[in-house]
Amino acid sequence: MRNGAGVAAPRFDALGNVAGALTVSLPADQHEMRRVPEVGVAMRRAADELSRRLGYTGTRGTATLP
DSSP: OTTEEEEEEEEEOTTSOEEEEEEEEEEOSHHHHTTHHHHHHHHHHHHHHHHHHTTOOSOOOOOOOO
16 A cells, blocks of 8 residues: 555464464555554454464463464
8 A cells, every 4th residue: 555554463372472463554644644543452452352362361472473
C-alpha cells in the first residue's frame, strides 16, 4: 500500500516462542494515523487472546521465528 502504515502484534506458542504475528495496514493520511494507538491496542488484545488459545501462559521462552 502506497502511503500506508502498519501495526503488528506478536503471538506466542505454548513454550513462549514467537509463533507469528497479527498485522493490519491502513492509509497513512492524517485522519487514519490518529487511530494507530487504538488499532495497536486492539491488535495486542487479539494477539494475546490467540496466544492464550495456543497454550501460552505468560512466561516467554527464547524467541524463535517460525
